[in-house]
Each structure stands twice: as C-alpha cells, then as structure tokens.
Amino acid sequence: MMWKDSYKIGVEEVDRQHKELFERLSDFITVLRSDGDWEPKIPEIKKTLSFMGDYVVEHFDSEEEYQEEIGYPEREEHKEIHEQFKSEIADFAEKFEKEGYEKDLALEFSGKLMAWLINHVANTDQKISDYADSLDGEDE
C-alpha cells in the first residue's frame, strides 16, 4: 500500500483526503506500469492525469482553508510550497500537451508526484497538526 497510517496528521478531514489522494495515485501508477500497449491507454491516462492535477489543487485549497481556520502561523509559507508545486504540475501539463502523452513522461510525472506528496504529508503537513495539538493544550 502506498498509504501508511504513519502519514496521518490526526485531523480527520485532511487525513481522509490524503488517503484518497494516495489511493488514486496508486491506482494511476498501477495502470501506467501495467503490461500491454501504451496507445490504447492514452485516453484513460489523459483523463486521470487531468483529474489528479485538479484533485491535488482542490486538496491544497481545502488544506489552506483549514490552516486559516485554526490560525496556523506558517500558513503563508505553506501556501507558497503549494504554489510552487502547482506550477510544477502546470509545467508537466504543458509538456504533455506539447510533447504528447508519452509513457516516459507519465512515469516521470507520477514518480515525482508520489515522492513529493509523501514528503509533504509525512513532513510538512505534520507541522499543522503539531500546531493544532498545541491549541488543544491551551484549551485545557
């Protein structure tokens, strides 16, 4: 499994989205890497790629809203990290349009997306929950 419980940050809605994101990415990678001709897979790949891109952006928005809600002090920096990655996704989208939906490019995109997301969820997002936990401490 790509998703691991150790990636949980302890905020139910965020964890649910992360898990869904990892499951979708995992399914996508399985299709990408499956045997068989590439050409017939292209329409499906194209659809999923655009879906993944949209889903990541939607998730970022929802995570940013949550950070706003709890008054997370590093939300601007976090947003900046999201923006940088969104622009990398956009660069790939442009490359796909220009160079065609080549298998190697799709593999390159998904490898990077997977590693980036794992680090983001296991490391950067963890700091949000550390802050949320510190708020709970204050309430007691």
Next chain:
Amino acid sequence: MKAEFVNPIYQATSDVLNTMLGLEVTRGDLRLVEDDAIVGSDANVIIGLTGSLNGSIHYSFSEEMTLEMVRIMSGMEMDEIDKFVSSAVGEIANIISGNATTYLAENDFDCDIVSPQIMIGQNKSFSMANDQALVIPLETEIGDFEINLSVKESE
C-alpha cells in the same frame, strides 16, 4: 573544503529518509577525493548549489537500494530503474538538498539548488564541480550509499 558543510547534508538526509521511508541512517568515515573523478553507482542524482556556496551534491545509490526505496514508497514491487523509479529517487535527493540549504542558511550560507540531473548506469565516472570532493558514506538497513560533496565558498 570545510567539514562544516557535511553536517547540514547529513542531518537533512537522515531526517528525510526517516520521515519518508522509516529508515535509520548512520554515517561512516569521511573520505577526501582530490583531482579525480567521482565514481558513480547504478543511480546517480546530481544537484547543483549556487549562492554563497558553489558546487554540487552527488548522490549515488545501488540498483538494489533504489528499487527498495521506491518499493517502500509505492507499496509496489519494482524490477528495474525505469523513469518512474529514477524520478522518485531524484525527487528524494531534491527534497534532501532543499532541506540541507535550510540548515546551511542557519550557518549563514545562503544557497539555492538547481533541478536534479539523474543518471542511470553502472560504473560511470563524473567530473567534479571543484578540485576536491568529500565522500560521505552512509548506511541504512536497506543498503549503503554515498554522497559526494564538492562545494566551495563563492568568492
């Protein structure tokens, strides 16, 4: 080359491999390479540094370790270093280097990293960015690997 560049890189490597892959990293004895090419391994990721430090960080992993790192991340068995595997490992090196620049900045070395160059293939040798490189040997439970650090302070 100063050994004080080593700790930020080691710290970042240890943090990232621990949070991303659940690995414990231990460091072996440093080695200095002079006027010689860096001998790579099966998967090589080279990341340039610019700013108050100039040079490059070269990560080299065996095929076995590369495949195992990607298996841990994806939960899927990998049997060759294809574009998916090389891109995932390139991103790990990119993340480590990015975190290392944060630690370097704490020691007043402000640098930026340049997008990774990934080279796959056995026994390649690489010319060094400077005339000296420090080799940092690292050990994990899924294999040993090396980081070659070839940097100097900008004039």
